[in-house]
Amino acid sequence: xxxxTTEKARIGAPSAQPFIxxxxxEGESLSPINAGTKAPLAGDSAKSHSHGGGVxxxxxxxxxxxxxxxxxxxxxxxxxxxxxxFTPLKRLRGLHSEVLSGAAPTVVVNGPEQVTVESVGRxxxxxxxxxxxxxxxxxxxxxxxxxxxxxxxxxxxEATTEISVDIEGxxxxxxxxxxVIVAEKFSKAVVVLNHKGSAVVSxxxxxxxxxxxxxxxxxxxxxxxxxxxxxxxxxxxGRDAKLKHVMVSxxxxxxxxxxxxxxxxxxxxxxxxxxxxxxxxxxxxxxxxVDHAVANCKSNVLYKGALQGRNAHAVWVGDVLxxxxxxxxxxxxxxxxxxxxxxxxxxxxxxxEIETGLIEGAGHASATGRMDDExxxxxxxxxxxxxVARRLxxxxxxxxxxxxxxxxxxEERLTDAVEHELALTDN
Amino acid sequence: xxxxxIKDLHVSIETEQGTKExxxxxxxxxxxxxxxxIMGPNGSGxxxxxxxxxxxxxxxxxxxxxxxxxxxxxxxxxDERARAGVFLAMQYPVEVPGVSMTNFLRTAKTxxxxxxxxxxxxxxxxxxxxxxxxxxxxxxxxxxxxxxSGGEKKRVEILQLELFKPKFxxxxxxxxGLDVDALKVVSEGVNRAHADGNMGTLLITHYTRILRYIKPxxxxxxxxxxxxxxxxxxxxxxxxxxxxxxxxxxxxxxxxPAAAQA
Numbered sequence: 140x141x142x143x144t145t146e147k148a149r150i151g152a153p154s155a156q157p158f159i160x161x162x163x164x165e166g167e168s169l170s171p172i173n174a175g176t177k178a179p180l181a182g183d184s185a186k187s188h189s190h191g192g193g194v195x196x197x198x199x200x201x202x203x204x205x206x207x208x209x210x211x212x213x214x215x216x217x218x219x220x221x222x223x224x225f226t227p228l229k230r231l232r233g234l235h236s237e238v239l240s241g242a243a244p245t246v247v248v249n250g251p252e253q254v255t256v257e258s259v260g261r262x263x264x265x266x267x268x269x270x271x272x273x274x275x276x277x278x279x280x281x282x283x284x285x286x287x288x289x290x291x292x293x294x295x296x297e298a299t300t301e302i303s304v305d306i307e308g309x310x311x312x313x314x315x316x317x318x319v320i321v322a323e324k325f326s327k328a329v330v331v332l333n334h335k336g337s338a339v340v341s342x343x344x345x346x347x348x349x350x351x352x353x354x355x356x357x358x359x360x361x362x363x364x365x366x367x368x369x370x371x372x373x374x375x376x377g378r379d380a381k382l383k384h385v386m387v388s389x390x391x392x393x394x395x396x397x398x399x400x401x402x403x404x405x406x407x408x409x410x411x412x413x414x415x416x417x418x419x420x421x422x423x424x425x426x427x428x429v430d431h432a433v434a435n436c437k438s439n440v441l442y443k444g445a446l447q448g449r450n451a452h453a454v455w456v457g458d459v460l461x462x463x464x465x466x467x468x469x470x471x472x473x474x475x476x477x478x479x480x481x482x483x484x485x486x487x488x489x490x491x492e493i494e495t496g497l498i499e500g501a502g503h504a505s506a507t508g509r510m511d512d513e514x515x516x517x518x519x520x521x522x523x524x525x526x527v528a529r530r531l532x533x534x535x536x537x538x539x540x541x542x543x544x545x546x547x548x549x550e551e552r553l554t555d556a557v558e559h560e561l562a563l564t565d566n
Numbered sequence: 567x568x569x570x571x572i573k574d575l576h577v578s579i580e581t582e583q584g585t586k587e588x589x590x591x592x593x594x595x596x597x598x599x600x601x602x603x604i605m606g607p608n609g610s611g612x613x614x615x616x617x618x619x620x621x622x623x624x625x626x627x628x629x630x631x632x633x634x635x636x637x638x639x640x641x642x643x644x645d646e647r648a649r650a651g652v653f654l655a656m657q658y659p660v661e662v663p664g665v666s667m668t669n670f671l672r673t674a675k676t677x678x679x680x681x682x683x684x685x686x687x688x689x690x691x692x693x694x695x696x697x698x699x700x701x702x703x704x705x706x707x708x709x710x711x712x713x714x715s716g717g718e719k720k721r722v723e724i725l726q727l728e729l730f731k732p733k734f735x736x737x738x739x740x741x742x743g744l745d746v747d748a749l750k751v752v753s754e755g756v757n758r759a760h761a762d763g764n765m766g767t768l769l770i771t772h773y774t775r776i777l778r779y780i781k782p783x784x785x786x787x788x789x790x791x792x793x794x795x796x797x798x799x800x801x802x803x804x805x806x807x808x809x810x811x812x813x814x815x816x817x818x819x820x821x822x823p824a825a826a827q828a
Binding site for chain 2: 511
């Protein structure tokens, strides 16, 4: 595709430089404000002043963001906040301002019998182990959720079929939802969150990947056109554990997914993939955070989106933080957007924050553009009509993400869903 | 029997410095069964001719005509030209991410023939053609040209030539960047496609090397957007010995075009 903007940076291990003022042996002395933050998770990671939210000078480091389980700690949104500046608050239908008392979408879980599914109350000890709200909408859900669904993959159990979690909304009253997914030690599983129906819901998903476990979480947003959905999906990744997170947003009026991966022990790996297809008037936003808080972890992020129609809007913000302790980190993140028509808008912001130079690699890239004329010419020069050629190119572009899912039935369904979106282009 | 006729073709492109005329009146007639070699130094407009025939949007035809059996090719869209039987083997085939060769070949064949090929014979045909061109079977599963070497890309172009069976094939420097073995394999492919006698070939090349394997009936020498000399295969031999230098001294002074294909 045509790359309008491309930014790339690779940072390797530093050479043995003589000491320079302001520089340590590892490189420039960055973000002293983060010094001392050790534990990467939840309340512990919150800096001492973070509950203040606006007390003093807001700090620009991703680690300094306010986190709290209490709604009251977050100020009412104005839309000027860094993490809300792209979101049309008026279309949130009260997720940020009202008591979320509506009925939560129903949750039905299907999977191997070894996997346990529990409906638990707010006081369950697993709640709050992997996540802590980082924004007002998430905190609002935390304050209001009535009960949670906990899905546990027992230790050393390797699921051969996927675990599907069907989340179906039937009401447009603002609601709160809470899910906890626990992959116990050395287990292996694929969990699919199917969001469908109509809902106005703020959702917190806590994902715990224990030591040596390998978990794939696929979150599909195939809502009806009227749905509004905010989903904070926070994962805690243990020693030598692997998380693959695949996000697909196709349906809904406004869908804002904020996945994060936090490494808590060395040897962890996170792969985060995303696919979105925004049509006229749709707002699809995704904000990621990868927190390299410990040494020798790997992360790879790739999000791809197609946009078509007037006021189709996609937002991608990818924050990667490599803390001082995270030596040996290897990370890369990229976002690609394909604008299929006039009137669509994609915002893409890759952020890389590096506090140590002793890393394997760190890079980011972003490109947003129209379809490459040379691709079209090549296909058309083989007799393929333009509309078919365009579809082939878009399908190919998005296929890279679909291929990552590796659950044939879902791959097929998403391929069809993309076809359906593309068929709309022709009209 | 078909005829591709190019008459007094003038083509320009838009550059940052303004409009630049590249083809300055090219006339050429190719009939089924004939092989025409177009030779010339870099920048003489050879590839422009190839891309213009295929309908690349970068090139503007300012005057002249291209017809296929009397039909106005310039009026056709890129895909219509291909379906009418014009095939361009590209100098730099592009990579199309996420589109598998299998899917691409079948989609193109369906478009060109107007109906889907019979699955069983088609799969067999593709496999056989790939074997003859010494293309690994796993290429079928890979994305179009993605990660292929220069030589592999050229072989895949000729694979398409053999499968799509066009009336006219334009080979745009298919030989460049190929080692001798690959050159032989590719040439054999072109000769196979030519053997039925249902195809005319326009072979564009900088070097005479490929003409040892593909025998041209006519040779046209291109300099500065014009044909400056025409002849039979013996002209290629002369070029091999003398190079293009004598044309460079002044296109106007070169021998008047012999109406070789008249």
